[in-house]
Amino acid sequence: MLKQRLIASIIVKDGFAVQSFGFRRFLPIGSPAIAAEHFNRWSADEIFLLDISASREQRGPDIDLIAAVAAHTFVPLTYAGGIRSVADAVTAIKGGADKVAVNTAALNNPTILRQLAERLGSQCVVAAIDARRDQDGAARAFGAGGTQASGQFVEDVARAGGALGAGEILVNSIDCDGARNGFDLQLLSDIAAAVDLPIIAMGGAGMPEHLVAVLRLPGISAVAIGNLLHHTEHSLLKMRAAVLKAGIDLRHETYSDYRTHPIDDFGRLRMYPGEELSALQFSYHAEEAI
Amino acid sequence: MTEVTIVDYGMGNLTSVAHAFEFLGARTRRATTANEVSVAEVLVLPGVGAYPQAMEHLRATGLQEALFRRVIDDRRPILGICLGMQLLAESSEENGYCDGLGWLSGQVRPIPVPSGVPLPHVGWNSVDWRWDNASLSAALPDGAHFYFDHSFALLNTDADILATTDYGGEVVVAVAQDNVMGMQFHPEKSQNNGLKLLRGFLNLAAEYERC
Numbered sequence: 001m002l003k004q005r006l007i008a009s010i011i012v013k014d015g016f017a018v019q020s021f022g023f024r025r026f027l028p029i030g031s032p033a034i035a036a037e038h039f040n041r042w043s044a045d046e047i048f049l050l051d052i053s054a055s056r057e058q059r060g061p062d063i064d065l066i067a068a069v070a071a072h073t074f075v076p077l078t079y080a081g082g083i084r085s086v087a088d089a090v091t092a093i094k095g096g097a098d099k100v101a102v103n104t105a106a107l108n109n110p111t112i113l114r115q116l117a118e119r120l121g122s123q124c125v126v127a128a129i130d131a132r133r134d135q136d137g138a139a140r141a142f143g144a145g146g147t148q149a150s151g152q153f154v155e156d157v158a159r160a161g162g163a164l165g166a167g168e169i170l171v172n173s174i175d176c177d178g179a180r181n182g183f184d185l186q187l188l189s190d191i192a193a194a195v196d197l198p199i200i201a202m203g204g205a206g207m208p209e210h211l212v213a214v215l216r217l218p219g220i221s222a223v224a225i226g227n228l229l230h231h232t233e234h235s236l237l238k239m240r241a242a243v244l245k246a247g248i249d250l251r252h253e254t255y256s257d258y259r260t261h262p263i264d265d266f267g268r269l270r271m272y273p274g275e276e277l278s279a280l281q282f283s284y285h286a287e288e289a290i
Numbered sequence: 291m292t293e294v295t296i297v298d299y300g301m302g303n304l305t306s307v308a309h310a311f312e313f314l315g316a317r318t319r320r321a322t323t324a325n326e327v328s329v330a331e332v333l334v335l336p337g338v339g340a341y342p343q344a345m346e347h348l349r350a351t352g353l354q355e356a357l358f359r360r361v362i363d364d365r366r367p368i369l370g371i372c373l374g375m376q377l378l379a380e381s382s383e384e385n386g387y388c389d390g391l392g393w394l395s396g397q398v399r400p401i402p403v404p405s406g407v408p409l410p411h412v413g414w415n416s417v418d419w420r421w422d423n424a425s426l427s428a429a430l431p432d433g434a435h436f437y438f439d440h441s442f443a444l445l446n447t448d449a450d451i452l453a454t455t456d457y458g459g460e461v462v463v464a465v466a467q468d469n470v471m472g473m474q475f476h477p478e479k480s481q482n483n484g485l486k487l488l489r490g491f492l493n494l495a496a497e498y499e500r501c
Contacts, residue, residue, distance in 0.1 A: 002415045002457055003435065025353065043481070044413055045437075070305055076437055076479045098479060099439075118385070120302070121340045121373070123410045128306040141480040166437070167410045199406050207406075221413060251414045251435045253483065290314065290429075290485045 003251045005222035005241055006214050007200060008039035009048045010230055012065060013083070019050075019227040021132070021178030023146035029230050032065060037072040039229065042236040044252045046076045048170075048202075049097070050223050054082025055104055055144050061088055063095040071097025080128055080170075085112070086119050093120065101126035101170055104143035107150045108158050117165025126200070127161030128170040129154050131187055139187050146174045154187065155194040162195045169195060170224070173203035178227055180206025183214045192219025200224055208242035208267045215248045228267075233259070238267050255285060292492055293317045295330035297357070297374075299347040303339030307371065309497075310478035314489055324356035332495045333357070333366060336478075337373030341384040341398070344377055349360075354391065361393060367469045367495045370394075372440060375465075375472030387483070393470045396447030396462075403458030408429060408440040411457045417475065421452040421466075425497060426490035434483040436475035438463075441453050469498070 010032050011020050017028040017035045023041045029035065030126065039047055049069050051062060060082050068176055070077055078102035079092040089100045105112050106127060112248035116125045130277070131139045131154045141150045142159045150157070158169050171191055183204040192199055198221035205228045213265040214223050231234045234256060241258035244250055252259075272280070294311045296304050298318075298320045299484070307355050308318045311334075321327045335357075337344055348354040370378040379390045390398065401411055414435040419427040420482035443461050452471075453464035463474040477484035 002411065002413050004440075005413050010340065040481075048429050067305070072303045073308070074306075074310065074479065074485065076439070076476070093303050093338070094305075096303060098303055098476075105371070118340055119343065121338060121384075123412065124302075124338050167441075168412060198410070198412050219408075221408075238473060253431070253435060288482065290482060290489055 003249050004220070005045035006236065006243070006250065007046045007048050007222050007224040008236055009042040009202065009226035010039070010069065011033050011052060011226055012049065014053050015065070015167065019178065019230060023177055025178075030281065033068040033072055035230070036069040037238060038074060040073045042159045042234055043240065044075055044236055045222070045251060046078060047073050048078045048080070048101070051079075052145055060084060060097065061068045061092040063091060066095035066097055073235055078126060080126075086115050089116050089120060090149050093124070099124050099126055101128040101131060106161065107143040107148070107152070107157070108166055113161055113164040117167075122165045122167040125166045126168045126170050127158070127166035128172065129157050129161075130172045130174055131184070132174040137266060138183075139190070142174060153275030155163040155190055158191045158195045162186070162197045166197065168198045168221070169201055169204065170200040170202060176204030179204060180228070182206065182210040185213060185217060188214065188217055189219060192217060193206050198222070204228070207265055208239055208246070208263075209265065211243050212246040212248055212271060215243065235267075238263060242267050260265070292332055292414075293319065293493060294332050295319050295326065296321045296334045296336060297327065297353060297429065298379055298453045299344060299351060299353055301344045301347060302375065304336060306478040307334060307336045307477075310485060310488055315382050318490055319338060322351070322355070324352040325359055327353060327356035330366060331358065331369040332484055335368060335370040335374035335377060336410045337371065337377060339373055341376060341382040342388045344373060345388055348377070349379060357391070359468065367498050368471070369491055370470075370472040371478070372474060372476055375474055376442060376444065378470055378472055379444055380461060382442060384433065394444070394446045394447065394465060394467050394472055395449050396465075399445045401443045401457060401461055407458040410439055411422060411461070412439045412482050413437070415455045416456060417453045419453045425493040426452070427487065429486040429490060432481055434478065436480040436483055438475045438488065440474060444472070451459065451469055
């Protein structure tokens with residue numbers, strides 16, 4: 001059975017991995033390559049590398065950044081940020097990315113998705129949509145990191161992306177980004193109803209129950225997690241354990257199994273009761289040699 | 291130490307494949323010319339991209355002919371991954387009908403899925419290994435997951451079916467026919483399971499050397 005996916009997002013601004021808040025404020029974290037190394041070890045199903053400086057600096061993909069991140073990952077790497085042409089996408093792929101995600105360029109010229117699909121194959125092309133709701137509540141697509149209003153409804157953009165050959169749709173909520181209050185479930189449901197493609201949800205993760213709510217929606221194939229993964233050892237492993245315990249079908253192939261460990265609502269480990277701690281025995285697990 | 295020659299026909303990401311084999315201690319080289327293919331011990335045909343373009347690249351660069359000599363005449367082992375496996379088949383219907391290399395029996399067609407099941411088949415799926423071969427898949431845990439990202443699959447094959455998965459029905463995902471092997475998933479992107487499988491492939495290739 002195909003499993004749903006937990007995707008680790010690494011957002012890069014000016015060469016630093018950052019946390020993002022509403023697409024406007026950013027907190028520096030550190031080296032993108034080290035983040036990738038951790039997420040790979042912590043059993044990420046995929047890694048999403050988003051360079052938010054590329055568009056603003058009007059340049060294509062940073063090959064050194066992609067190569068540095070790819071060097072640590074034995075899981076698929078999707079690259080986004082400043083892909084303006086097929087040549088840019090090929091550069092990213094040759095640098096080490098496995099898929100490319102395109103947002104702004106596709107809003108300005110949707111046929112780029114068809115060109116990318118013809119050159120790289122649909123399975124390599126993710127149509128990324130940044131969504132913001134306006135006063136009337138309608139969700140519209142924005143480019144250039146939330147600064148360029150396209151005026152188009154997200155469902156229309158998603159439908160067009162699918163028709164032009166995108167393999168997956170990535171939906172990021174600008175309103176929910178960094179707020180840790182959960183995802184825009186209505187937005188995701190609306191898009192899932194509009195297209196027949198796997199959908200990746202992004203924007204708003206604060207607690208494991210948010211991930212569970214998203215993954216229970218029909219049509220949602222994956223959830224991309226950003227801010228929440230930083231600052232905590234084994235963050236993604238604990239998220240995975242909490243989501244598995246809620247009955248969501250995820251891959252679980254790691255010796256670090258937190259499913260039997262008490263975890264609080266925020267995904268933090270609870271301390272074992274004293275008697276259990278006293279009874280614990282420790283065994284040594286050598287790193288598996290493949 | 292085994293040297294793995296990765297065929298570079300301009301389609302996609304060789305880095306992941308090279309990285310995985312190097313992690314396992316093999317030497318890797320990239321072949322872009324017929325000469326480089328002609329001295330290859332073990333060949334890997336990776337691929338991400340569109341079928342007709344890939345076949346055209348192989349033809350135009352002379353790699354197709356060089357591969358024929360090395361694989362069919364000299365019988366060196368070759369592993370096709372994802373699009374690479376599909377290229378080894380007789381034909382594909384991606385972007386219109388196109389002949390493949392024809393070294394694996396079967397045709398590449400859209401994965402037969404019931405309505406409501408989306409394509410591409412993308413993500414981690416559990417794989418059932420049929421072939422009980424100690425060198426290839428014995429190190430894998432039961433129901434080991436591998437990463438898939440494809441809309442087309444090999445149908446109607448007479449090759450040995452090594453593994454299948456379930457996506458809207460049974461899908462053949464690994465086959466072997468003499469010295470030609472194909473994997474529809476991406477072992478180089480399937481973390482430890484993938485690495486173990488590639489270790490198995492290297493072991494098989496080394497056994498092949500000794501025969």
